[in-house]
Amino acid sequence: xxxxxxxxxxxxxxxxxVSFTAAAAELHVSQSSLSRAVADLERTLGMRLLERDTxxxxxxxxxxxxxxxxxxxxxxxxAGLAQLGRYGAxxxxxxxxxxxxxxxxxxxxxxxxxxxxxxxxxTVRLLDGLERSVLDRVIDGDADFAVSTVARRAPGITLxxxxxxxxDAVLPEHHPLAERAEVTWEELxxxxxxxxxxxxxxxxxxxxxxxxxGMEANPATEASNVATVGGLVAAGLGVSxxxxxxxxxxxPGRLVRRPLVGPVVERRLYVVLPTRRTLPPGARRFLEQLxxxxxxxxxxxxxxxxxxxxxxx
Amino acid sequence: xxxxxxxxxxxxxxxxxVSFTAAAAELHVSQSSLSRAVADLERTLGMRLLERDTxxxxxxxxxxxxxxxxxxxxxxxxAGLAQLGRYGAxxxxxxxxxxxxxxxxxxxxxxxxxxxxxxxxxTVRLLDGLERSVLDRVIDGDADFAVSTVARRAPGITLxxxxxxxxDAVLPEHHPLAERAEVTWEELxxxxxxxxxxxxxxxxxxxxxxxxxGMEANPATEASNVATVGGLVAAGLGVSxxxxxxxxxxxPGRLVRRPLVGPVVERRLYVVLPTRRTLPPGARRFLEQLxxxxxxxxxxxxxxxxxxxxxxx
DNA sequence: ATCTATCCATGCGTTTCGCGCAACAGTTCC
DNA sequence: GGAACTGTTGCGCGAAACGCATGGATAGAT
Numbered sequence: 001x002x003x004x005x006x007x008x009x010x011x012x013x014x015x016x017x018v019s020f021t022a023a024a025a026e027l028h029v030s031q032s033s034l035s036r037a038v039a040d041l042e043r044t045l046g047m048r049l050l051e052r053d054t055x056x057x058x059x060x061x062x063x064x065x066x067x068x069x070x071x072x073x074x075x076x077x078x079a080g081l082a083q084l085g086r087y088g089a090x091x092x093x094x095x096x097x098x099x100x101x102x103x104x105x106x107x108x109x110x111x112x113x114x115x116x117x118x119x120x121x122x123t124v125r126l127l128d129g130l131e132r133s134v135l136d137r138v139i140d141g142d143a144d145f146a147v148s149t150v151a152r153r154a155p156g157i158t159l160x161x162x163x164x165x166x167x168d169a170v171l172p173e174h175h176p177l178a179e180r181a182e183v184t185w186e187e188l189x190x191x192x193x194x195x196x197x198x199x200x201x202x203x204x205x206x207x208x209x210x211x212x213x214g215m216e217a218n219p220a221t222e223a224s225n226v227a228t229v230g231g232l233v234a235a236g237l238g239v240s241x242x243x244x245x246x247x248x249x250x251x252p253g254r255l256v257r258r259p260l261v262g263p264v265v266e267r268r269l270y271v272v273l274p275t276r277r278t279l280p281p282g283a284r285r286f287l288e289q290l291x292x293x294x295x296x297x298x299x300x301x302x303x304x305x306x307x308x309x310x311x312x313x
Numbered sequence: 314x315x316x317x318x319x320x321x322x323x324x325x326x327x328x329x330x331v332s333f334t335a336a337a338a339e340l341h342v343s344q345s346s347l348s349r350a351v352a353d354l355e356r357t358l359g360m361r362l363l364e365r366d367t368x369x370x371x372x373x374x375x376x377x378x379x380x381x382x383x384x385x386x387x388x389x390x391x392a393g394l395a396q397l398g399r400y401g402a403x404x405x406x407x408x409x410x411x412x413x414x415x416x417x418x419x420x421x422x423x424x425x426x427x428x429x430x431x432x433x434x435x436t437v438r439l440l441d442g443l444e445r446s447v448l449d450r451v452i453d454g455d456a457d458f459a460v461s462t463v464a465r466r467a468p469g470i471t472l473x474x475x476x477x478x479x480x481d482a483v484l485p486e487h488h489p490l491a492e493r494a495e496v497t498w499e500e501l502x503x504x505x506x507x508x509x510x511x512x513x514x515x516x517x518x519x520x521x522x523x524x525x526x527g528m529e530a531n532p533a534t535e536a537s538n539v540a541t542v543g544g545l546v547a548a549g550l551g552v553s554x555x556x557x558x559x560x561x562x563x564x565p566g567r568l569v570r571r572p573l574v575g576p577v578v579e580r581r582l583y584v585v586l587p588t589r590r591t592l593p594p595g596a597r598r599f600l601e602q603l604x605x606x607x608x609x610x611x612x613x614x615x616x617x618x619x620x621x622x623x624x625x626x
Numbered sequence: 627a628t629c630t631a632t633c634c635a636t637g638c639g640t641t642t643c644g645c646g647c648a649a650c651a652g653t654t655c656c
Numbered sequence: 657g658g659a660a661c662t663g664t665t666g667c668g669c670g671a672a673a674c675g676c677a678t679g680g681a682t683a684g685a686t
Contacts, residue, residue: 003394005318006673020634030675035635037673045394047401048591054633054681061457061593065400069393076389080382081316081358087378088360144374278361280374319644333663343646348664350644367652367662 001044005077008070010037011049015067018057086121090285094123097286098134098143100201102226102246103269106301107147107163115289122282131201138272144283146272149201158273161307162294165243165267167209168257168303170229170250172236177258184262185213185241192238194229195219201267202226206241209265227251243267244303259303273312314357318390321383323350324362328380331370399434403598407436410599411447411456413514415539415559416582419614420460420476428602435595444514451585457596459585462514466626471586474620475607478556478580480522481570481616483542483563485549490571497575498526498554505551507542508532514580515539519554522578540564556580557616572616586625 013023014034024031042049049063059067086092095115099108104126112124127134127143131151137143139156150159169183177183177191189210195217196203207217220238223229226249229240234253241260242250245267271287273279279287294306326336327347337344355362362376372380399405408428412421417439425437440447440456444464450456452469463472482496490496490504502523508530509516520530533551536542539562542553547566554573555563558580584600586592592600607619 003390021632031634032636032676033674039635045397045401047594051591052634054635055683057634060591061406061596062397062401062591065406066397069397073390073393077316077386080386084358084375084379084382088358088375093374093378278364278373278375281360283374334661342644344663345647345665346645352664365663367664368654370663 001040003041003044005074007037007041007044008073010034011041012067012070012074014038014057015050015059015063015070018059020057088281090122090281090283091119092121093280093282094125095280095282095286096125096127096143097283098127098129098137098146098148098272100131100134100148100269101128102243102249103147104128106245106248107269107304111286111290111293114293115286118289119282119285122285124286130199132199135272138274141274141277144280145274145287147269148272149267150270150272151201151204156275158275158312159270160273160312161310162269162271162290163245163300163307164305165245165269166303167205167241167243167260167265167267168247169260170233170240170242170247171256171258172233172239173254173256175239175256177239178256180258182261183258185209185260185265186215186262188239188241188260189213189215189218192220193218194232194238194240195222196226196229196240196242197222197224200224202243202246205243205265205267209241209260209263212263230255244301245269247301257303268307314353316354316357318387320350320354320357321386323347324354325380325383325387327351327370328363328372328376328383331372333370401594403435403594403596404432405434406593406595407438408593408595408599409438409440409456410596411440411442411450411459411461411585413444413447413461413582414441415556415562416460417441419558419561420582420617424599424603424606427606428599431602432595432598435598437599443512445512448585451587454587454590457593458587458600460582461585462580463583463585464514464517469588471588471625472583473586473625474623475582475584475603476558476613476620477618478558478582479616480518480554480556480573480578480580481560482573483546483553483555483560484569484571485546485552486567486569488552488569490552491569493571495574496571498522498573498578499528499575501552501554501573502526502528502531505533506531507545507551507553508535509539509542509555510535510537513537515556515559518556518578518580522554522573522576525576543568557614558582560614570616581620 010027013027014020017023017026020031020034024034038050045066047062048060049066051058051060083092108126116122116124127137131149134146134148135150135154135157138146139154147162169177169188171178177187195206210217221232223232226242226246230250230253232238233240234255247257294309297306300306323340326340327333330336330339333344333347337347351363358379360375361373362379364371364373396405429435429437440450444462447459447461448463448467448470451459452467460475482490482501484491490500508519523530534545536545539555539559543563543566545551546553547568560570607622610619613619
């Protein structure tokens with residue numbers, strides 16, 4: 001026979017009250033039940049814990065030691081379950097979120113800030129990288145979910161549209177095209193084009209947009225960092241096209257943005273969820289926080305707009 | 314319904330094995346039992362811990378957290394019971410032992426040394442004082458038991474004879490009486506007598522011995538500390554009478570000891586046990602160690618001898 | 627000294643819990 | 657398509673736990 005929590009609970013109550021009757025009232029059980037529980041415990045441990053003459057109850061030295069230890073065990077139990085409860089309520093633990101640098105820097109900060117204010121015991125880990133690595137992190141389980149563009153549907157992940165992110169032309173301050181209210185891809189393609197590195201989702205989309213406008217993508221210069229591209233544009237080396245969400249990362253250079261049309265190209269950002277895995281409660285809460293921002297129609301940068309809430313795909 | 318150790322044990326085994334069948338074999342229970350236990354746990358916690366398609370079992374994020382916590386709780390339980398077991402075996406804890414300075418300094422050191430060597434996790438607390446405070450400490454429960462003389466039988470304590478401790482005359486090195494092989498109380502009483510303070514058990518007994526020899530106790534000088542008495546004797550101020558066990562405390566002065574006869578007076582030292590209280594296991598072990606010394610007829614100072622083992626009184 | 631009010635232990639009958647067995651349902655492998 | 661495994665679930669049995677009622681013992685009151 002082994003020592004159950006029930007026995008320890010009973011013993012601790014009796015030992016603390018130094019009375020079976022009082023402890024029974026406290027625990028809302030019968031006195032006989034406690035009497036038996038303690039007797040069983042003593043038999044199992046092979047030591048007398050309480051000295052009882054018919055009138056009084058006293059602790060033996062072993063009983064005092066046992067009370068100490070029973071308290072330790074019971075509080076470990078209580079504390080453990082409380083921890084797990086807080087974890088389950090999404091109040092404790094960590095959210096690991098894979099995302100693109102632009103999303104991390106522009107879209108998420110207010111969400112993270114609100115989330116942390118409400119649940120100070122939660123940690124948010126941002127795993128920022130390019131689209132490919134972002135999706136891999138979700139699939140591999142490094143991240144609980146992602147906010148990212150998605151080139152092609154991959155098995156095992158579910159998509160939930162989040163925002164549409166329009167491409168703008170990025171021009172030097174006094175460039176002729178800067179006088180237009182809107183710029184076409186065809187007009188833009190006639191200028192020296194400064195592109196971001198080939199493995200970027202932005203690059204993939206600009207290439208596709210030029211092709212759709214019947215032009216050949218023909219970058220004058222490439223750079224992997226958008227801030228670098230911004231610097232080059234400001235210096236008058238050419239023009240570029242970037243999604244609206246990226247603009248805050250382009251830097252403080254003397255640039256102007258103009259909506260790109262013919263066609264309007266939008267980058268679609270999704271919440272990327274692993275289909276199989278259960279989402280940790282903390283991550284679920286984080287998504288709820290994100291939804292709150294969506295439904296509050298919170299102000300987004302010009303050219304970025306919330307998608308309608310819709311079914312997962 | 315609440316979370317039982319049984320459920321946590323079942324869950325931990327299943328989660329670790331990532332298999333109900335394997336865990337069932339390990340725990341020697343049926344697989345169906347584990348299936349139910351885990352299902353119950355999940356229902357109680359209100360969260361899914363294991364993701365199971367008919368072929369595989371995987372942990373959910375909450376499941377991983379729950380495994381961590383279940384392990385904590387179970388190991389607290391295991392460790393607590395192990396501690397209590399060691400306590401019960403007298404391998405852990407403390408022995409509080411009240412005793413007279415002479416016993417503490419002469420009789421006990423080898424016992425304590427052997428005891429600690431065998432049970433390094435045990436602590437021995439020596440509460441040394443005069444007879445009166447020693448008995449009070451046992452009665453009040455400050456000490457687990459005592460080794461002491463006992464003036465009069467007190468209620469609530471049980472006595473077990475330990476050693477007999479003969480009174481010797483203590484004489485300056487070149488005193489005329491020092492030439493005798495033995496000295497009588499009557500002879501001693503004719504010399505200037507140096508006594509220990511009135512509240513000492515030694516003083517009580519010397520007074521009684523002189524009375525029995527038909528003399529009046531008439532101390533020339535009193536001192537509370539036996540080492541002081543020793544110094545006075547060595548300086549030639551008089552003679553004294555001390556139990557053999559005390560001699561090592563008298564100091565390195567130039568003294569001689571001679572057995573006192575007419576009558577032979579023996580101080581009886583008892584193990585003093587509280588009648589009601591259960592003895593802590595460590596204290597019990599300490600007494601066993603003491604008994605070992607007795608039965609090994611271990612060498613005691615001249616004039617001190619073990620009592621025969623006998624019933625408690 | 628007797629009586630009364632408590633207190634803990636224990637016998638008994640009932641209910642709940644936990645278990646194993648066996649049948650079942652969904653996968654994977656051959 | 658069948659064999660071999662997996663976890664789930666219905667069922668019946670046995671043990672565990674509980675409350676009630678009772679009994680023995682004692683402290684305090686009368």
